[in-house]
Amino acid sequence: MATGTAPAASSDQLPAAGGVPGDHDLAVRTDGLTKRFRSGQVAVDGLGLHVPRGSVYGFLGPNGSGKTTTIRMLLGLVRPTSGRAWLLDGAMPEAGATVLPRVGALVEGPAFHPYLTGRANLVRLDASDATADPRTSRRRTEDALERVGLSAAAAKPYRQYSLGMKQRLGLAAALLRPRELLVLDEPTNGLDPQGTREVRHLVRELADAGTTVLVSSHLLAEIEQVCTHIGIMSRGRLLLQGERQALTDRGTAHVGVTTSLAHVGAVAEVLTGLGLTEVTTDGPTLRALLASTPPEKISAAIVHAGLDLVGLEVTRPSLEQVFVALTGEGFDVAR
Numbered sequence: 414m415a416t417g418t419a420p421a422a423s424s425d426q427l428p429a430a431g432g433v434p435g436d437h438d439l440a441v442r443t444d445g446l447t448k449r450f451r452s453g454q455v456a457v458d459g460l461g462l463h464v465p466r467g468s469v470y471g472f473l474g475p476n477g478s479g480k481t482t483t484i485r486m487l488l489g490l491v492r493p494t495s496g497r498a499w500l501l502d503g504a505m506p507e508a509g510a511t512v513l514p515r516v517g518a519l520v521e522g523p524a525f526h527p528y529l530t531g532r533a534n535l536v537r538l539d540a541s542d543a544t545a546d547p548r549t550s551r552r553r554t555e556d557a558l559e560r561v562g563l564s565a566a567a568a569k570p571y572r573q574y575s576l577g578m579k580q581r582l583g584l585a586a587a588l589l590r591p592r593e594l595l596v597l598d599e600p601t602n603g604l605d606p607q608g609t610r611e612v613r614h615l616v617r618e619l620a621d622a623g624t625t626v627l628v629s630s631h632l633l634a635e636i637e638q639v640c641t642h643i644g645i646m647s648r649g650r651l652l653l654q655g656e657r658q659a660l661t662d663r664g665t666a667h668v669g670v671t672t673s674l675a676h677v678g679a680v681a682e683v684l685t686g687l688g689l690t691e692v693t694t695d696g697p698t699l700r701a702l703l704a705s706t707p708p709e710k711i712s713a714a715i716v717h718a719g720l721d722l723v724g725l726e727v728t729r730p731s732l733e734q735v736f737v738a739l740t741g742e743g744f745d746v747a748r
C-alpha cells in the first residue's frame with residue numbers, strides 16, 4: 414500500500430498532474446470519479462476535484478447535486494463505479510488504513526449511541542482509536558466539546574439532542590485529535606445563524622492552524638466567505654473550481670457613481686467617454702458595466718471635469734449570481 418512517503422512509483426500513487434498544482438500540494442484529488450447507483454442514477458459524473466493543501470475548499474451545490482456521494486467515495490464508504498480518488502497522497506479506498514487516521518470527517522448520520530450522553534459518546538469514540546493515549550482522553554473530549562459549544566449539553570443523552578446539537582457532536586468527534594484534513598459534509602445543517610457563525614469561526618481557526626478543510630454546503634452564502642477555494646457542483650458535475658476570488662472576478666463588475674442631481678448628465682458623458690457601457694441613472698446615482706476600466710480612473714475623470722463626486726462603489730456578482738448565470742437555475746433547486 415502506498416502512502417505519501419513511499420518513494421517508488423506504484424499504481425496507488427498520484428499520477429503526474431498536468432496543469433494542476435504538484436501532486437503533493439493537493440490534499441484531495443479525484444480523476445474521472447463517477448458513481449452510478451443501481452437505480453441507474455448517475456449521482457457523480459467524471460469528477461476532477463483538486464483540493465490544495467492548506468485550503469478551505471467550499472464544495473458547493475444545490476441539494477442532490479452529488480456532494481455527499483462524492484464525500485462518501487473519498488472516505489471509502491461508497492465504491493466508485495469508475496475513476497479514482499486520492500486523500501493525502503493515498504489512493505482510496507486501498508490506502509484507507511494509513512490515510513484515514515489523519516482525516517477527521519463529519520458525514521451524515523455518524524453512529525452515536527442514543528442512550529449515552531454526548532460526552533460518553535465521545536469518550537467511547539476516543540477509546541476506539543487505538544492510537545489515542547487513554548490517559549489524556551478526558552482532556553481531548555472536554556476540549557472537543559468546548560470547541561463546538563456543547564459543554565453545557567454534554568450530560569444529556571444523545572437521543573434528546575436537537576439536530577443542531579447532533580451536528581455539533583459530529584463536529585466534536587471529527588475534532589477529537591489534530592488532523593491534516595477535515596471533511597465536513599453540511600456542517601451547518603440544523604444550526605441557527607449563531608451556530609452557523611460559530612462553525613465558520615471554527616473552520617477559520619482550524620485552517621489558520623494548518624488543517625486543510627473540505628466543507629460541503631447547499632447554502633452558498635453561508636460558507637462562501639471562509640473559503641479560499643470553491644468547487645461548484647450541478648447535477649453530478651463540477652461546474653467551476655478554483656480560487657474563490659478568481660471565480661467571482663469572472664463575473665461582470667458594475668460601478669455605481671453618485672453625484673449631484675445637476676451633474677448627472679455630465680457624469681454620464683464622462684462615463685461613456687471612458688468607454689463604459691450600459692450606463693443607467695437612478696436619481697443622482699449612475700450605474701455602468703465596469704469592464705477593465707480601473708475605478709480610480711473614473712473618479713479622477715469626474716473630479717478633473719469639475720463635477721461633484723459623492724460616492725463610487727464597485728459591485729461584483731456573488732458566487733450565487735455566477736452560478737445562476739452559468740446554469741440558468743436557482744442554487745437551491747433539487748433535481
Ligand SMILES: Nc1ncnc2c1ncn2[C@@H]1O[C@H](COP(=O)(O)OP(=O)(O)OP(=O)(O)O)[C@@H](O)[C@H]1O
Pocket residue numbers: 450451452454455456474475476477478479480481482483630631748
Ligand atoms: N443510495 C442511493 N441510491 C440511489 N440514488 C442515490 C443514492 N444516494 C444518493 N442518490 C441520488 O444521487 C443524487 C446525489 O445525491 P447526494 O446525496 O450525493 O447529493 P448532495 O449534493 O449531497 O445533496 P444534499 O445537499 O441534499 O445532501 C441524488 O439525486 C440522490 O437522490
